[in-house]
Amino acid sequence: AAGVIQSPRHLIKEKRETATLKCYPIPRHDTVYWYQQGPGQDPQFLISFYEKMQSDKGSIPDRFSAQQFSDYHSELNMSSLELGDSALYFCASSLVSQHETQYFGPGTRLLVL
Amino acid sequence: AQSVAQPEDQVNVAEGNPLTVKCTYSVSGNPYLFWYVQYPNRGLQFLLKYITGDNLVKGSYGFEAEFNKSQTSFHLKKPSALVSDSALYFCAVRDPLTSNTGKLIFGQGTTLQVKP
Numbered sequence: 478a479a480g481v482i483q484s485p486r487h488l489i490k491e492k493r494e495t496a497t498l499k500c501y502p503i504p505r506h507d508t509v510y511w512y513q514q515g516p517g518q519d520p521q522f523l524i525s526f527y528e529k530m531q532s533d534k535g536s537i538p539d540r541f542s543a544q545q546f547s548d549y550h551s552e553l554n555m556s557s558l559e560l561g562d563s564a565l566y567f568c569a570s571s572l573v574s575q576h577e578t579q580y581f582g583p584g585t586r587l588l589v590l
Numbered sequence: 591a592q593s594v595a596q597p598e599d600q601v602n603v604a605e606g607n608p609l610t611v612k613c614t615y616s617v618s619g620n621p622y623l624f625w626y627v628q629y630p631n632r633g634l635q636f637l638l639k640y641i642t643g644d645n646l647v648k649g650s651y652g653f654e655a656e657f658n659k660s661q662t663s664f665h666l667k668k669p670s671a672l673v674s675d676s677a678l679y680f681c682a683v684r685d686p687l688t689s690n691t692g693k694l695i696f697g698q699g700t701t702l703q704v705k706p
Contacts, residue, residue, distance in 0.1 A: 481633075510693060519680060519696040520634070533691035567633060571692060579694060581626070581634040 479504055481570050481582035489588045490558050498553040498585045502570030508532070509551040510579055511543060514565040526551055527573050558589045592617045592685045596697035603671045603704055611666040611679050611700045619687030623664040624694065625655055628678040637679075640664060651675070671704045678702075 482501040490496050502509050508527045512520040513536075522535035526545035537543075540558075545551045555562060565586050569579035593616045603609045615621055622641050626634040638649025645657040655666045664681060678701050682694040 508692065512694075519698050520694075522693040522695070525691050525693060527691070533693050535693060569634075573692075578624070578636060578639060579692065580636060583633040586631075 481568055481580055483566075483568050483582035483585050485585060486583065487586050487588075489590065491590055492558055492560060494558050494589075496555045496558060496587060498555070498566055498568075498587070500551045500553070500568030500570075500582060502549050502551070502568075503580055506570035506572055506580075507549060508571045508573045509545055509549070510569040510571075511537075511551070511553050512567040512569065512581075514567060514584070515561075516564070518564075520567055523553070555587075560589050563587060563589045592683055592695045594681050594683050594695055594697035596679075596681055596700045598700050599698075600701045600703060603702070605673050605704050605706050606670050609668050609671040609675070609702065609704070611681075611702060613664045613666065613681030613697055614662050615664060615681075615683045616662065617683055617685035617687075619685050621664075622684040622686060623655075623657060624682040624684075625649065625653070625664075625666050626680045626682060628680065628699075630677075634680065637666070671702075673704050673706055676702055676704045 484499045510525040511523040514520040523537040525533045529545045540556050543553045565584045567584045569581045571579045595614045624639045625637040640657045648654045681697040
């Protein structure tokens, strides 16, 4: 079965640079969630989208923005990167009618030097 | 506020023995509860969930969990552990009263170590 696809899998950036993370949800899933998992930490909710509209917002810095496109894929844009942004970024998708279960992608590991 | 607690950072068990990974929660309404497993350098894999109905839910790889409303717990169990079960386990909760968007609140995670 198709799973959530995230790209790139690994990313190395310098401080103050920008990064774009991409997420392709499971086909027919209409809701996308982004989570950030710092080293040794639990995943923290950042933001979610349903039908291309932002549906909820968590602890996402103002330097970050995200959107969901007409094909339901989503991009997380991160600017003015800081060392503390180094983390594993997960995307998850679900069907809003069954949004009890979120299926996670493999994550993008971002390292900011 | 919603919260999830996994009181044990690590659980050690011998292969073939039963295992329990503990989880307690705090939500204002009836919770939706989940267990995910994370292998090194991998994403989160869904194991099982409780939404409503039978308090004992069965999931993938022989895992099960029991919802206990009075104790606000949702402990993960398996009758006979395998070395391959060694991983990081996360309990998560969604409170449908305060969040209609499905965002999950995760516990701190418990490392399960199964020794041969």
